Amino acid sequence: MITVKKFGGTSVGSAEAFRRSADIIRSGEGNTVVVVSAMSGVTNYLISFLESGESSAAEVIDTMRVKHKEAAEEVMSPGLLKEYLEVLDLRLLSLKELLEDPDVRKDPYFNDNISSQGERLSAVTMAFVLREAGLDSVPLCSEEAGIHAVGCPGAGFADLDLTSRDLSYTLRPLLDNGKVPVITGFYGRNGEGKPMTFGRGGSDYSAAVIAHAIDADFLEIWTDVDGFMTADPRIVDNAKTIEEMNFSEAAELAYFGAKVLHPRTIEPARRKHIPVRVKNSFNPQGKGTIIHHLRAPQDELLRSVALKTDLSIITVNSSEIAYRPKMVGRIIDRIGDANVIVYAISTSLSTVAFLIHNNDVKEVLRNLNTLEGDDIERIDVKSNMCLICAVGDNLLDRCGASAEIFGKVREANANVELISEGASTVSLNFVVSMDKATPVVRALHEGFIG
Ligand code: ADP
Ligand code: ASP
Ligand code: MG
Numbered sequence: 332m333i334t335v336k337k338f339g340g341t342s343v344g345s346a347e348a349f350r351r352s353a354d355i356i357r358s359g360e361g362n363t364v365v366v367v368s369a370m371s372g373v374t375n376y377l378i379s380f381l382e383s384g385e386s387s388a389a390e391v392i393d394t395m396r397v398k399h400k401e402a403a404e405e406v407m408s409p410g411l412l413k414e415y416l417e418v419l420d421l422r423l424l425s426l427k428e429l430l431e432d433p434d435v436r437k438d439p440y441f442n443d444n445i446s447s448q449g450e451r452l453s454a455v456t457m458a459f460v461l462r463e464a465g466l467d468s469v470p471l472c473s474e475e476a477g478i479h480a481v482g483c484p485g486a487g488f489a490d491l492d493l494t495s496r497d498l499s500y501t502l503r504p505l506l507d508n509g510k511v512p513v514i515t516g517f518y519g520r521n522g523e524g525k526p527m528t529f530g531r532g533g534s535d536y537s538a539a540v541i542a543h544a545i546d547a548d549f550l551e552i553w554t555d556v557d558g559f560m561t562a563d564p565r566i567v568d569n570a571k572t573i574e575e576m577n578f579s580e581a582a583e584l585a586y587f588g589a590k591v592l593h594p595r596t597i598e599p600a601r602r603k604h605i606p607v608r609v610k611n612s613f614n615p616q617g618k619g620t621i622i623h624h625l626r627a628p629q630d631e632l633l634r635s636v637a638l639k640t641d642l643s644i645i646t647v648n649s650s651e652i653a654y655r656p657k658m659v660g661r662i663i664d665r666i667g668d669a670n671v672i673v674y675a676i677s678t679s680l681s682t683v684a685f686l687i688h689n690n691d692v693k694e695v696l697r698n699l700n701t702l703e704g705d706d707i708e709r710i711d712v713k714s715n716m717c718l719i720c721a722v723g724d725n726l727l728d729r730c731g732a733s734a735e736i737f738g739k740v741r742e743a744n745a746n747v748e749l750i751s752e753g754a755s756t757v758s759l760n761f762v763v764s765m766d767k768a769t770p771v772v773r774a775l776h777e778g779f780i781g
Contacts, residue, residue, distance in 0.1 A: 332361030334549040337516060337538035340371035341555040342612035343453050346405030353464045355615050362506045365513040366538040367457050369449020370398060377446050388430035392423050399452050407463050415459040422452060440525035443484050443518060447526050450515035458513040468511040473519050477501050478540060480519030480527040487527035488595060489519055489540040498544040514541060535593040543599035550605050553612040558620035559591055562636045566769055567776045573635060574618055575626040580722050583758045587720030588639035632723050632732060633779040638768050639718040642674060643692050644749055646684040646711040653680045658706055665698040674718055675751035675760055684749055686762060689714050716748060717768035721775060722758045733759060739778045743770040
């Protein structure tokens with residue numbers, strides 16, 4: 332039996348967290364492949380370094396060294412600590428050289444390279460912590476393991492076939508020899524061998540890609556809450572753990588904002604029918620959530636509510652656009668050329684409205700401007716919108732379900748700006764302004780989940 336266990340930032344955020352996660356790994360049955368995120372705070376720090384350019388290379392190295400050394404000192408015995416610090420310093424030396432090399436900065440993958448450094452350091456740290464716990468553990472970065480990425484810098488995704496081919500060479504022999512590989516989450520290598528990250532929170536996806544590649548029996552996502560919940564517990568105090576979900580529900584919710592899973596995590600697992608468990612590393616005895624193909628139907632109207640913030644509605648106005656289907660096609664083509672995700676789309680006789688991230692607005696408008704002028708009368712942009720995703724069993728087959736849901740939205744005094752309904756049988760998605768998002772989520776939770 333092979334289990335891939337992924338530990339998020341807070342689960343490797345301190346000496347205590349490393350130790351707790353090591354206990355979870357040690358107490359598991361069969362072979363384990365470990366995937367780690369950066370220690371909590373590290374990726375944010377590296378990204379703000381890249382964006383602000385204020386810290387020097389020396390400051391970055393120092394911050395990284397102190398954070399990892401402090402954790403290691405508490406967990407490792409002197410002999411192992413010495414060995415660990417030698418490896419850490421070698422890694423930090425190559426990071427320093429990278430940060431000081433003016434040519435490397437021009438590389439389009441420079442940001443991906445730097446922002447993934449936290450995972451490279453935490454993988455080494457976790458492997459040494461596991462050695463301290465008596466396991467024969469080997470750290471592997473994504474390049475060594477053979478996780479292949481395609482796509483664009485900062486928004487890559489895995490080439491599942493190539494990754495499966497390579498991991499069978501790199502991981503199988505290690506597992507056959509009783510070793511515990513610890514692999515960096517968050518990124519893969521592209522065709523030129525350059526690091527390409529999978530977007531924020533991408534370590535969940537890395538773990539799913541690895542589970543898919545080696546035909547794992549289970550994928551476990553170890554995080555800081557008791558599983559996949561009925562809402563983000565940071566927004567809804569009494570959010571409850573959902574014990575069982577199917578792949579579609581979890582995928583919809585993750586895509587539409589439930590941060591507990593990276594949006595692309597489910598697909599690789601679903602393809603190989605690998606059950607996914609979401610568990611709390613701070614409460615390993617808790618049941619957590621199991622996500623798999625089929626589950627018993629539930630009576631309640633809603634099972635969970637997610638929200639996706641910082642979105643914009645772009646409305647293209649053009650007379651009788653509905654009678655010019657090619658025009659609609661060309662608008663969609665232009666958005667596709669901008670390579671952005673469209674979260675919802677809606678049409679009328681003379682408008683096409685679509686929902687994209689605030690950050691993508693400029694690029695999309697630039698592309699729409701290349702459409703011939705006489706076709707488009709006006710483009711309106713409404714920014715700072717929020718998409719609410721309500722998921723429930725056969726939601727759309729229940730007579731009056733939408734009316735009940737929108738009744739609660741009204742109680743929260745929110746105006747519905749756009750609706751996307753019917754595309755999926757398990758979810759109802761609609762847009763409200765950002766300031767109404769929290770009251771709406773709370774009203775829906777209180778009204779239908781409790
Ligand atoms: P990790 O570092 O372990 O990957 P993340 O911070 O990425 O952890 O994801 C866990 C967080 O996701 C939780 O602390 C919680 O605030 C947030 N979250 C949002 N929606 C949900 C949900 N439906 N269920 C559980 N957690 C959620
Ligand atoms: N460390 C990365 C991030 O903070 C990836 C992850 O945590 O999954 O986005
Ligand atoms: Mg995460």
